[in-house]
Amino acid sequence: MNAMPHAVSGTIRASAAPADGLGTSAARARSAELERLIHEDPGRFRVLTGDRPTGRLHLGHYFGTLHNRVRLQHLGVETFVLVADYQVLTDRDVADDLSGHVEELVLDYLAIGLDPGRATIFTHSAVPALNQLLLPFLSLVSVAELNRNPTVKDEIAHSRQPSVSGLMFTYPVHQAADILFCKANLVPVGQDQLPHLEITRTVARRFNDRYGRGTAVLPEPEALLSPAPLLLGTDGTKMSKSRGNAIALAADADETARLIRRARTDSERHITYDPAGRPEVSSLVLLAALCQDRAPEQVAEEIGSGGAGALKRHVTEAVNEYFAPLRARRAHYAQDRGQLRRVLREGNARANALADATLEEVRRAMNSLY
Structure with a gap:
């Protein structure tokens, strides 16, 4: 993988964009400007996106996010795609057939046109340094801030568990580690994910203020909102894996x-x-x-x-x-399941190299290298 462009190390932000918020109207205006900048110089951007391996991806996923990932890849934006296997545990007691779901997810990625030579496809559980970042990042966010996060509230409300795990509660900060470990500065999201991304921006900003000593150790990533269409499932509600109303990409x-x-x-x-x-x-x-x-x-x-x-x-x-x-x-x-594992091994190796470097940089900034 090529070295990270220097331009990516800082936040690319419009002068008029507020540093302390991601309002929807401002985010949409900024997204339009970001699209222009991407076409002018795609090399200044690094994207982090991904999915939880909880079942087959469907047409709603494709037109909502997957198609856009391939578009960004083809434009020349460096793309990291996370298979969030650890996050499967946020709202369920047991990750049933997790290995099989991971392979199916990678299979869908290859089928839609993600190129492992240009996009880094990796798994949560295979990148220890990424997950180590969760601890210092948690110290930068208050319990009240996590309680106020509307996305967490919605996920808790729809949780299938009788009680909420700590992993569910800290989900936005884990997502911050997902984004910041590779110093992604651009995250394609839907409008409902803006609060999650604001937590990531808050973590990066507070870390830089507390430990940066005048330098931006971590970028403040920006949201790339797309006019993703909302496709309903066969029952007239939102198309969803868990509702059994979806048309899978794997369907014949x-x-x-x-x-x-x-x-x-x-x-x-x-x-x-x-x-x-x-x-x-x-x-x-x-x-x-x-x-x-x-x-x-x-x-x-x-x-x-x-x-x-x-x-x-x-x-x-x-x-x-x-x-x-x-x-x-x-x-x-x-026909070649071994290739799916090779894609993950190569992606995990690239992700680990970046995560190790970022963790060392974070620990150096915190004066905790021994």
Whole structure:
């Protein structure tokens, strides 16, 4: 892996952007500026993103985040992709078939076009220095701040455990370690993840103020918000692995057709694109439009009075055509499970080298090298 560009070591921030907040409107304005800067000089950015290996990735993941990762990689942005196996334990007692889920996640990454030669794919549990950063970072955040984090509140509310673990409570600070270990300065997030990223920025800022002695040891990463579409599951609620309403990337053409046939619509025969008034129908229209690179209004007009049956046939054809190359790549990579482990070994080695260097730098700043 190439050495980290010097420009990445400091925060890249608009002069008008507040240092103490990531309001949504400001974040969206800054994201537009960041997109321009990425196209001008992608080498000044380093991205950290990732997923928890809790099940098969689905179409919502693809159009929401995965497609954007490949785009950034192709633009030349240095990309780190975390398989967050430790974070599986935040809301469950046992990580069932964790090894299998990790392999499936890597398989999806390769199938969508992430290139291990250009993107570092690694696992939490294989990078000890990353996890050691959690301890000093926790000392920089108060219990009250963690209590106020709305994302943690939501995750706790939807936890399937009878009680909340300490790991769940400290999740935002662990995520800060995920981002800062490699000195990522750009994090693609949805609007609901802005509070998590603000904790990371707070940790970096407080560490620099307390231990930096006038230098920025850690960057304050910025949010890259994308207009990610919200795709509903087959039951009309948000598409989710845990709700059993998703269309997986690994699904074949027949399974995809079966799932789309059972998707919820409404009783009105004429098809329109009206996300507020007709969310289920509009989500299907949007899915077809994303696959065909068309405006959803055009798709709806084309189907017209064909009804739900015609809509579902149209969506099935669009999805199966779009994802056919991805499915072929996935089948190819699945023939060599050893390659998946090699990808992780190589990514873990790169991640460990960076994490060791960052931990040493952090300990030196804290005057705790012995």
